Amino acid sequence: xxxxxxxxxxxxxxxLSGVQPGARTAVAQQIQLRxxxxxxxxxxxxxxxxxxxxxxxxxxxxLQAQDPAxxxxxxxxxxxxxxxxxxxxxxLARLTQALAQEGWQLCSCGSCAHWRPLGQATNPDGLPLGRxxxxxxxxxQLTRPPGWNQQSGLALPCGHWEEAQxxxxxxxxxxxxxxxxxxxxxxxxxGWLARxxxxxxxxxxxxxxxxxxxxxxxxxxxxGAGTEPCFACQGRLANLGAFLQTTPQGDRRTSSVWRCxxxxxxxxxxxxxxxxxxxxxxxxxxxxRLAPEEALIALAxxxxxxxxxxxxxxxxxxxxxDLLLKERPLLRHRIVKGR
Numbered sequence: 510x511x512x513x514x515x516x517x518x519x520x521x522x523x524x525l526s527g528v529q530p531g532a533r534t535a536v537a538q539q540i541q542l543r544x545x546x547x548x549x550x551x552x553x554x555x556x557x558x559x560x561x562x563x564x565x566x567x568x569x570x571x572l573q574a575q576d577p578a579x580x581x582x583x584x585x586x587x588x589x590x591x592x593x594x595x596x597x598x599x600x601l602a603r604l605t606q607a608l609a610q611e612g613w614q615l616c617s618c619g620s621c622a623h624w625r626p627l628g629q630a631t632n633p634d635g636l637p638l639g640r641x642x643x644x645x646x647x648x649x650q651l652t653r654p655p656g657w658n659q660q661s662g663l664a665l666p667c668g669h670w671e672e673a674q675x676x677x678x679x680x681x682x683x684x685x686x687x688x689x690x691x692x693x694x695x696x697x698x699x700g701w702l703a704r705x706x707x708x709x710x711x712x713x714x715x716x717x718x719x720x721x722x723x724x725x726x727x728x729x730x731x732x733g734a735g736t737e738p739c740f741a742c743q744g745r746l747a748n749l750g751a752f753l754q755t756t757p758q759g760d761r762r763t764s765s766v767w768r769c770x771x772x773x774x775x776x777x778x779x780x781x782x783x784x785x786x787x788x789x790x791x792x793x794x795x796x797x798r799l800a801p802e803e804a805l806i807a808l809a810x811x812x813x814x815x816x817x818x819x820x821x822x823x824x825x826x827x828x829x830x831d832l833l834l835k836e837r838p839l840l841r842h843r844i845v846k847g848r
Contacts, residue, residue, distance in 0.1 A: 536561040536634050538663050538742045538772075542572075542613040555613070558584055559663075561595070561634075568595035570608075589613075596635050601662045614672070619662030622671040625680035627659070632772055634742065637662040640680040641801045643669045648806065654723040658801040661772035665741045667800040668837045726750060726808055737767070740796075740840050744771025749804075752811045754826050759786055764829045766804050766811070775804035776840070777832060789846060796841040803832070 538559045556573040569588040590607050601619040608615050618624050623643040630638040641658040728747040737746040751765035761782040768775050777799050783791040799807070810828055 534560045534562060536743070538634070538636075539665075539740060540663055541616040541665060542608065543616050544612060545609065545614050546612040557589070557613075566594050566596065568592040570604075601637060616666045616670060617662060618660045618664040618666070620673055621666065622673045622677070623669065624662070624673065624677045626662075626677060627680050632661050634661075634771065636772070638773075639677075643667075643800050644802050645806060648802070651806070651809070652721060652723070653805060654721070654726075657723075657805055659773050660801065661741070661774065663741060664772050664774040665798050665840075667798045667803075669800055722809065722812065723805075725812055739769035739772060739774060740776070740798075741774050742769065742772045744769040746770075746776065750808045750811045752807075752826075752829070756781060758783075764807075766799065766807050768804070775799040775801055777804075777807065777829070779829070791844065791846045793844045794841060795839050797832070797837050797839050799832075807832075 540557050540559065542555045542557050544553050544555070555575075558571045558573070560569045560571065561567075562569070568591070570590040570592075571584040571586075571588050574583040574585050589611055590604075592603060592607065595603070601615075605615050605620060614620070618639065618641065619626075619637065621641075623641055625640040625642050627638045627640060632638055638659050639662060641660055726749050728749065738744070739746055746767040747770055749766045749768055751763055754762050754764075756762050763778075763780045763782075765778045765780075766775065767778055775798070777797050779795040781793040783793070807828065
């Protein structure tokens with residue numbers, strides 16, 4: 510199925526479009542919609558914004574403005590939907606039904622055939638959490654961290670989104686919560702007496718049992734780490750790992766995996782620096798949505814972690830290029846030229 514094509518910038522840094530007095534709330538999300546009406550004059554895909562009012566609890570959905578005279582990143586003033594007490598009951602079901610009555614289909618993790626709800630579990634915004642059950646064929650033996658595939662029900666669709674035709678089965682209740690990733694622990698150092706005894710016996714050093722490969726995944730500091738906003742919510746993105754390579758033209762290329770700290774959505778950021786080759790500064794950036802399985806495989810390839818399990822026929826540069834060359838909508842594609 511064709512996926513909604515992102516076509517907006519929530520806030521234009523040049524004109525500050527998208528910022529209107531009284532239009533912001535403490536909690537907000539951007540979602541993608543697909544038209545259910547066979548109308549050649551109406552757009553097939555549309556962005557929408559959810560604004561949450563705490564007292565009394567109300568959720569309002571505003572469509573992205575389509576008037577050519579409207580500045581980029583603006584929204585329709587009148588809401589398409591108003592849900593009172595939105596989190597009372599099954600929020601995703603209520604939102605899906607209300608949108609269908611207006612001729613729209615919700616395209617998010619919560620409306621995907623691969624979605625597995627996690628009971629009453631929610632993210633900090635109170636939105637339902639679930640697991641992504643999609644897996645790459647041939648990677649069933651890949652060692653996966655517990656809770657790695659958790660996503661918010663309003664996380665943006667990835668390239669494997671399929672419309673759910675029936676109520677999704679629940680995720681296993683024993684599935685643990687998403688862990689905070691930490692660096693691997695160093696091996697236990699031996700004392701001189703233990704080393705002497707080992708040498709006399711001809712034995713090997715006594716080390717702490719090997720940590721799982723994914724313990725090496727950690728939030729990395731750096732330029733912009735934790736400051737880039739999520740495309741789906743108002744959370745901040747954390748850089749989990751990067752892969753450096755040189756393009757055939759001799760440019761520096763950095764591909765990195767990012768995860769939202771609030772809704773757990775994964776992204777791939779592909780950044781090319783051309784300043785070393787060109788007379789003027791020039792960078793190209795592409796960002797696309799990753800399924801949790803894809804993010805995990807990318808990080809395993811970045812780390813060169815053979816103990817992660819079999820990842821048949823995959824090599825980091827080819828894997829990344831394959832992802833980028835597939836017909837997937839890019840959340841952002843921009844070329845910035847300096848002096």
